[in-house]
Amino acid sequence: MRKHAVLVAGTSVVAAGISLAVAASAHADAPSPVVGHAYVNGNTAGVNTVDVLDRHADGSLTPTPGSPFAIGGAGLGAGLGSQGAIQASPDGRFLLAVDAGSNEISVLRLGRNGVPTLVGQPVPSGGVEPVSITVSQAGLVYVANIGAGGSNYTGFRLNPIGKLIPIPSSTVAVPEGSAVGDVLFNSTGDRLVGTRDNTSLIDSFTVAGNGRLTAAPGSPFPAESFGPIGSEFRPTNPSQLFVSNAHAGANNGTVSAFNVSRAGVLTSIGASPYPDGQTAPCWVEITHDGKYLFVVNTASANVSRYLINDDGSLTLLGATAFIDGAGAVDARLSPDGGTLSVTGGSSHVVSTFSVHDGDLTELPNSPVALPPAGSPTGLVVQ
Numbered sequence: 424m425r426k427h428a429v430l431v432a433g434t435s436v437v438a439a440g441i442s443l444a445v446a447a448s449a450h451a452d453a454p455s456p457v458v459g460h461a462y463v464n465g466n467t468a469g470v471n472t473v474d475v476l477d478r479h480a481d482g483s484l485t486p487t488p489g490s491p492f493a494i495g496g497a498g499l500g501a502g503l504g505s506q507g508a509i510q511a512s513p514d515g516r517f518l519l520a521v522d523a524g525s526n527e528i529s530v531l532r533l534g535r536n537g538v539p540t541l542v543g544q545p546v547p548s549g550g551v552e553p554v555s556i557t558v559s560q561a562g563l564v565y566v567a568n569i570g571a572g573g574s575n576y577t578g579f580r581l582n583p584i585g586k587l588i589p590i591p592s593s594t595v596a597v598p599e600g601s602a603v604g605d606v607l608f609n610s611t612g613d614r615l616v617g618t619r620d621n622t623s624l625i626d627s628f629t630v631a632g633n634g635r636l637t638a639a640p641g642s643p644f645p646a647e648s649f650g651p652i653g654s655e656f657r658p659t660n661p662s663q664l665f666v667s668n669a670h671a672g673a674n675n676g677t678v679s680a681f682n683v684s685r686a687g688v689l690t691s692i693g694a695s696p697y698p699d700g701q702t703a704p705c706w707v708e709i710t711h712d713g714k715y716l717f718v719v720n721t722a723s724a725n726v727s728r729y730l731i732n733d734d735g736s737l738t739l740l741g742a743t744a745f746i747d748g749a750g751a752v753d754a755r756l757s758p759d760g761g762t763l764s765v766t767g768g769s770s771h772v773v774s775t776f777s778v779h780d781g782d783l784t785e786l787p788n789s790p791v792a793l794p795p796a797g798s799p800t801g802l803v804v805q
Contacts, residue, residue, distance in 0.1 A: 766800065
């Protein structure tokens with residue numbers, strides 16, 4: 424009897440061990456929980472769409488059920504060559520997306536599970552072919568239009584229910600053919616810049632309380648190399664601006680660093696522009712702590728990494744290649760700064776890298792495919 428009892432006890436222990444192993448395996452195989460979403464402007468001809476991806480705790484992205492979602496206006500179905508074709512409101516409740524094919528802006532309310540719903544009807548952009556949007560912490564919105572007969576910057580206010588209200592007399596004309604690549608506010612919302620890709624100029628403005636713009640003395644400023652496109656103010660210093668220079672030729676890419684005075688005057692920092700030895704650096708993203716800058720080299724299919732020194736000068740750390748980064752067109756960090764996602768426009772993918780200070784490592788399940796229709800551009804990560 425005693426021997427039988429020992430056998431039963433041993434069997435129970437083995438069974439318990441098997442149960443624990445099965446439970447552990449099931450836990451290991453369970454999908455990583457959804458903690459946020461990523462949004463890409465599909466720039467789809469006809470009815471424009473937004474591609475929505477679930478963002479998981481491990482950094483991976485998977486398509487949200489029902490994606491892509493129609494947003495009312497029309498895309499072009501061809502590359503926009505811009506940064507910031509879709510943006511989020513400061514409170515994260517709304518998305519603003521350019522509809523470059525219908526000269527409109529769509530405002531989308533984000534509901535449960537990150538699904539976007541059009542607010543009212545798309546709003547005229549105030550010009551022709553809108554390509555870039557910027558939103559200040561106070562809800563002031565500016566859009567860059569680049570099309571013939573309506574190339575300009577135009578201002579709006581985003582009210583609490585997601586309605587875009589045009590600001591009277593806010594439109595500032597830009598010479599046709601300038602090809603504005605990016606328009607953006609600094610973190611305090613008192614300065615705004617726009618990059619002119621084709622003519623290698625940078626517009627700089629101060630922003631009044633009524634939302635209107637005043638050109639800085641000397642604006643537009645000559646870029647420090649050919650083809651300024653992507654740009655970003657340092658999150659921790661609203662007076663430091665960084666601009667990519669895309670069109671100096673093979674392996675001649677650079678990033679410029681500027682101090683921006685209270686009056687909006689741009690002055691070069693240190694030995695700017697700073698070479699990265701790559702081709703066509705186009706899209707710029709800076710870590711939330713202001714310590715590192717990433718620039719996507721569209722023609723080299725890699726991401727250059729810089730250290731930002733206290734004075735705003737840059738130190739090149741190296742470059743990280745994509746698994747598949749053909750035609751990359753925008754880059755954004757996750758809210759916690761732990762991952763960097765990049766839209767591959769011509770390859771219809773989103774690539775995601777883990778971020779460790781100034782180092783990048785592409786995730787094992789990257790890239791994730793986007794729908795083949797359209798020409799995806801612009802990216803929001805929440």
